[in-house]
Amino acid sequence: MDFFDRLGDRLIEVGREVSDRAKDVSDSTRMQYEIRKKKQELDDAYKVLGKRYFEENKDSADDEITLIRETLAEIEDMEAQVAGLKGGRRCPKCGAVVPMDSGYCNKCGAKLEESIFEDEDAKEPKSTEESKTSDETED
Numbered sequence: 001m002d003f004f005d006r007l008g009d010r011l012i013e014v015g016r017e018v019s020d021r022a023k024d025v026s027d028s029t030r031m032q033y034e035i036r037k038k039k040q041e042l043d044d045a046y047k048v049l050g051k052r053y054f055e056e057n058k059d060s061a062d063d064e065i066t067l068i069r070e071t072l073a074e075i076e077d078m079e080a081q082v083a084g085l086k087g088g089r090r091c092p093k094c095g096a097v098v099p100m101d102s103g104y105c106n107k108c109g110a111k112l113e114e115s116i117f118e119d120e121d122a123k124e125p126k127s128t129e130e131s132k133t134s135d136e137t138e139d
């Protein structure tokens with residue numbers, strides 16, 4: 001049984017080394033997590049800063065600003081197409097795409113007149129009120 005005693009001691013020893021190493025590993029894992037978190041915070045701050053810079057330098061010929069400007073225009077265009085497919089419409093005041101059932105522009109707040117519906121000829125005639133017959137039959 002001497003062998004097993006020694007083996008047992010050795011195992012305890014190894015166990016300690018492993019747990020020490022595990023502690024180091026968990027420390028460095030935690031550090032790496034912290035580093036990632038800090039880098040993410042940094043990225044977020046850069047984004048906010050970049051957006052602010054863009055707002056202040058919209059007309060610059062800078063490559064990135066031009067790219068952002070063009071991309072925004074493309075997105076707006078695509079959104080208009082999608083909204084068109086979904087039955088959206090453009091705000092006459094600011095050009096933003098607004099859902100068909102919205103009474104106000106969600107970008108500039110302009111009231112959207114009924115007349116905007118003019119080009120929509122496939123509009124269903126309102127029949128909800130008319131088709132409803134009087135149920136006031138008292139016996």
Ligand SMILES: [Zn+2]
Pocket residue numbers: 091092093094095096105106107108109110
């Ligand atoms: Zn608008």
